[in-house]
Amino acid sequence: MSIEVRIPTILRTYTGGEKAVTGDGGSLAALIEDLEAKHPGLKDRLVEEKNGADDLRRFVNIYINDEDVRFMGGLEAPLSDGDQVVVLPAVAGGAV
Amino acid sequence: MLTIDQATYDAIVAHAKRDHPDEACGIVAGPEGSDRPERHVEMVNAAGSPTFYEFDSTELLALYKQMWDRDEEPVVIYHSHTATEAYPSRTDIGLASEPGAHYVLVSTREWAEAGGGNNDAPVPFRSYRIVDGEVTEEEVTVVPSLG
Numbered sequence: 272m273s274i275e276v277r278i279p280t281i282l283r284t285y286t287g288g289e290k291a292v293t294g295d296g297g298s299l300a301a302l303i304e305d306l307e308a309k310h311p312g313l314k315d316r317l318v319e320e321k322n323g324a325d326d327l328r329r330f331v332n333i334y335i336n337d338e339d340v341r342f343m344g345g346l347e348a349p350l351s352d353g354d355q356v357v358v359l360p361a362v363a364g365g366a367v
Numbered sequence: 368m369l370t371i372d373q374a375t376y377d378a379i380v381a382h383a384k385r386d387h388p389d390e391a392c393g394i395v396a397g398p399e400g401s402d403r404p405e406r407h408v409e410m411v412n413a414a415g416s417p418t419f420y421e422f423d424s425t426e427l428l429a430l431y432k433q434m435w436d437r438d439e440e441p442v443v444i445y446h447s448h449t450a451t452e453a454y455p456s457r458t459d460i461g462l463a464s465e466p467g468a469h470y471v472l473v474s475t476r477e478w479a480e481a482g483g484g485n486n487d488a489p490v491p492f493r494s495y496r497i498v499d500g501e502v503t504e505e506e507v508t509v510v511p512s513l514g
Binding site for chain 1: 410418422424425427432448451455456
């Protein structure tokens with residue numbers, strides 16, 4: 272099983288500069304665990320603890336085959352061999 | 368230093384005025400590694416707020432895929448402050464995630480206080496690097512064209 276994950280510039284310090292890495296897992300949560308094992312530190316940039324459970328960070332967007340995972344069950348979103356995953360930090364800010 | 372052409376500069380200011388009192392946001396893309404802001408893309412502020420901006424997540428992906436296809440990167444990432452100065456807020460600094468980009472801030476405060484519309488009040492246009500929480504202001508040079 273192989274899933275390609277596109278890594279944004281700001282997180283490439285964890286992937287030795289690689290723009291894309293591969294991982295596997297039947298869900299987004301499992302994929303992130305697999306990526307963390309290969310690229311320590313990455314998980315903490317994608318996931319935070321909320322009410323005692325892991326949740327996606329508010330200002331990181333993750334897409335599976337071009338769909339925002341927030342509409343697919345978040346960390347529980349299912350993955351299959353050949354899926355394309357993209358990680359993009361939100362472009363956001365504001366005056367306060 | 369940020370070097371930007373007059374037409375793109377004017378278009379960013381016009382966008383900020385048009386979306387006032389909400390914050391306007393967008394990017395200027397350019398060829399990877401070129402530091403040339405060539406292609407202005409106005410984005411919708413999904414937050415629709417006078418104090419916050421966020422690119423819509425679906426449009427954000429579409430924008431990045433388009434840039435990857437064209438071997439581009441975001442050379443400028445801009446937004447407006449509508450009641451405060453053109454300086455990155457703590458939120459701006461905390462969320463800045465493109466260490467290679469010029470972060471441009473424009474402020475429509477003075478223009479709005481002068482009545483908005485066609486008045487000539489200045490719209491400050493300033494540029495910053497934001498890397499690991501460190502803000503460094505840089506000079507902005509406006510040229511007739513990038514040449």
